Amino acid sequence: MDRRAALSLSPAACPLALVLAGLGLTVAQSFGFFLPVPAAGGRFDGYAALLAPHLVASFAFSALVALASVLLSLACGTLIAWRIWQLSPKLKPLALVYKVPLILPHIAVAFIVLIVFSGSGVLASAGHALGLVATPADFPAILFSGNGLGLILAYALKETPFVTLMVLALLARLDPRLVQAARMLGASGTRVFFTIAVPHVRPALEASGIILFLYAFGAYDIPALLSESSPGMLSITVFDLIFQRDLALRPRAMALLVVMFLFAAAFIWAYVRLAARLSSRERKL
Template sequence: MSWTNNRAGRLVSGLAPLLLPYLVLFCGGIMLTICQSFGVFTPLPHAGAALDAYAKILTDPAFFSSFGFSLGVAMVSAFCTMAAGTFLAYQVWQLPAKLATAALIYKIPLILPHISVAFVVLVFWSPSGIVASIAHSLGIIQTMQDFPNILYSGWGLGMVLAYTLKGTPFAMLLVLALLVRFDVRQIQTAAMLGASGVRIFFSIVLPRMAPAMHTSFIILFLYGFGAFDIPFVLGESRPGMLSIHVYNLYFKHDLARRPEAMAILTMMFFFAVIFIIAYSKTVQRLENGVRKL
């Protein structure tokens, strides 16, 4: 028994450099956020009831439109990123060895900060941007106003573009990690049996890539749902992204509204947890059998 205790003690002390920051920063941060959402440990003494902030948010239509908009932008951008990443990873995987090495260029957006990617999108797609200039030079548009309002159309397209550009190499990285261990003879066998390229992709290759696709979708969706930097540069105000809503409540309003900001953050956190559980369960049910590999 003492041997077991000693071993567990050694393990905990060995992991302490990782566990301590996790406990203090992450768990502590979550706890403080939850507490402040109930009006506890707030900068100003909270006069109302514990659930006042939640009541106020949940009766505010602006919150729901922001929530829906954030959900939509995150969903579309995660899906586009995953689809683009998967398709490109499959193409890169099929390249001859020499070209595949050159294709490592795809990793460049990985090292760029999100804010830089937001500015890249802005520089290219704004009405005074590079694409508009090229269109003007080619005579496709006459004035800036003729260029479609892609970035601020009310659909969050600018953010979707930025998330897709930034996230695609990440999705490719995950998918390629699986593909390098994929047995090419499965494709040869399917082709010998008469399958077309499309059938081979959807029946043979896609199931193999699915775990990486699901992982990248979850990560990209949750990032897109809660991130601040890209919406700060490319976001719109009506409706705005939830992260911007929280930022405004936290920094631009009365300190008395701090519990509302924290209540939104708390709800976003629990939404993320529920989303991960629900998604994983769904995937597990759909892939029953494949998981037995």
């Protein structure tokens, strides 16, 4: 490669170099190299510590929250996009309100969920005002109840408009006559949705699904406000290990980050392979 080609690639290569450098340092520290304070114990102690039951539970909890929030976002986002696509040209501009949560920071969305769904929040107060419960505190717990529902709701609220945006971009290229053809053949709205719309927007669902899953799996902002403490989200655990605990635990924190990275990479690899196998022929369009 000549010098000019190398220079033209540098805008893309610089961020990658930074990421690789950071990843290299993380891997090194997870094995006890380049630590701020020397590590006692073996090279693999950081990884062995990850098998502790609370960390395994935390890992499973994070994956569950990410998966549930992504599935909810994909379902809601696709349905909303489908309804918007079906609107008359006159009404379509009004439907742009769906984008509002997109411009809110994640932490603001977390606060909205907190205000609406907490024990003393809007929903519980409304339940009390309607006479459904004796006191707001009697309202069924939605947040911090150990099942990650608050996190899932917050992620879904924030991620649904993103899915809608991605799906609408593909629906713009859907020939409405395909829907007419299906209708003439006697298809119900549900059949049209699943046979025509969903396969058409599948690339958007795959791309946004991967992005959102990996974000929800590793993000810190929403869990900082809404995460249960046990099991907690992995991002909170990593933060605690790095900033709240003994420096000697740095290899364990770094090992956790490495495992999270490997999990994300394996997730993408498996998904791409599965998607390619399922649709290798129909995509010759």
